[in-house]
Amino acid sequence: MASIRCFLRSGKSAVSVVLRREFSKTSPAAVQVNVRDALNQAMDEELERDERVFLLGEEVAQYDGAYKVSRGLWKKYGDKRIIDTPITEMGFAGIAVGAAFAGLRPICEFMTWNFSMQAIDQVINSAAKTYYMSAGAQPVPIVFRGPNGSSAGVAAQHSQCFAAWYGHCPGLKVISPWSAEDARGLLKAAIRDNNPVVFLENELMYGVPFDLSEEVMHKDFVLPIGKAKVERQGTHITLVSHSRCVGFCLDAAAVLAKEGVECEVSVVL
């Protein structure tokens, strides 16, 4: 069932290509893509588009990614652009930020965001604050990405959600998508953005398939960062969520719809 979607204007002007649809359309050549593949394709396209983009992190190259998100990229791009790092988050996050200082566009993968705490100083103090402290002289075009939040039975140390932590830091753009379309469009936007972006994925969403239209599959499809989105129209109550919990909200909305309560499900991206 194709959901009606539209993008809420939140008072900020649009920065990049925005899809505005007032009416639902049955997408012509819809393709089923899961979130993992959407992220993989997004990175592949951006690596191809800009020579300065490169990926580093633990197991991203020869292992094809701890969660297979970077599958095939090392075979295609080689050692120079897909770099396996030792298990030294603080060190390689710092190296990634330094590379961004010097003009490259790194994607720094944390195996999970829990491990980012080893490197949180580099994310906040070296990446987020530098543009401000240098009064605009030193931009930091870096993307930190990886799975965040709940997983299945991995215990407390591997299940923390960092959205609130990073979301409160000025200078960082924090993104937490749900669907494959959002993951794709926002990761591409994040890589093209000249600011440090914290991209929070979710391990349990990686395998979930979504229908993506031809338009979404275009190699220049980007979504604007910072705009919320209505996934389901409703009139009685609004449910606001991000990442995996959007799915639960939609399920809840379906249950309530049977009782005549129409929920609007809004996604904060």
Place this chain on the structure above:
Amino acid sequence: MQKMLTIISNVLRGSARRNATSLVVASRSYADFTPEATFDIKKVDLHRLEEGPPLTATLTREEGLKYYRTMQTIRRMELKADQLYKQKIIRGFCHLYDGQEACAVGIEGGITLSDHLITAYRAHGYTLTRGGTVREIMAELTGRRGGIAKGKGGSMHMYTKNFYGGNGIVGAQVPLGAGVALACKYLGNDQLCVSLYGDGAANQGQIFETYNMSSLWKLPIIFICENNQYAMGTSVERSAASTEYYKRGDYIPGIRVDGMDVLCVREATKFAADHCRSGKGPILMELQTYRYHGHSMSDPGVSYRTREEIQEVRSKSDPISMLKDRMLSNNMASIEELKEIDIAVRKEIEDAAQFATTDPEPPLDDLCSHIFANDQPFEVRGATPWTKLTSTS
């Protein structure tokens, strides 16, 4: 140019730490001053290296005057900052570099401005050698709009082209420097990155992580440990199990250099730069130096060391005096000429201080600007929910 071997003098510099003799070989020409002279410099200690930098350094008159002027400028600028801080015109953190001038000037003498450099918070000297002006630096210390970071960075966050600050978090700048070196290698531009840290930072874990990755990937990085004997108030004996910082890189070749002699530093840097540019990967340099001031302006600097110690270094190993003596005793410059430079430097500092004291502070809107790069202006909440400020990129 005719060269005649003339031994003019042996200048003995004895001190507890140093035992160098300068043997001067002067070349005569028809000009009044000696255009160039070669000096013996102290041998460096080597780690995992068969050969080190040369044992002699050639200094031209031009270079000598340039190094003298730059070191004197740094010295006077730091002393002026001390004065302004005591007058409460500079506030916040202020970490002064006087005593260590030979490091900044010597390093710059061994690399070019197209190479990259990153250091920690004792950064005023490097901001100058990397292209900043005294005016901009002082105005940044006083937090005015004419400052090198428009008043928003302060003492620890000054940036110029190919100079990445000025970093407040101890040790964080070292992986950042390796990242810059990675970019140099990635882009294939034959540039390198000099990444500085102090004896205190040398114990940071992230530095060892950086040693590992730089070696694995053969990054063109020169690690430089400026060992001024004290990490804030903790002496090297009290903070490090091994105080041989040039060996701490383990598998990384290292050299230990007299950091009070600008020629030693320069030759060592050239040697290290050659090592990097030939693709051999990282190299580590320990510069043995000394700071006259305390750790920062809030530290008198005498509770953990004696005044006698400071005085002794000042009288026996001062970098500016050393260069001055060398140049004078080899007829490379006259006392009057050097005095003129002193006067010119003093004037430059006075003008800069004047500017730094009278320039207006940044406008209120700047409080929220430069949060994001290349973005449209957006509204930011001010101190209360109903005050809005506009943030521009």
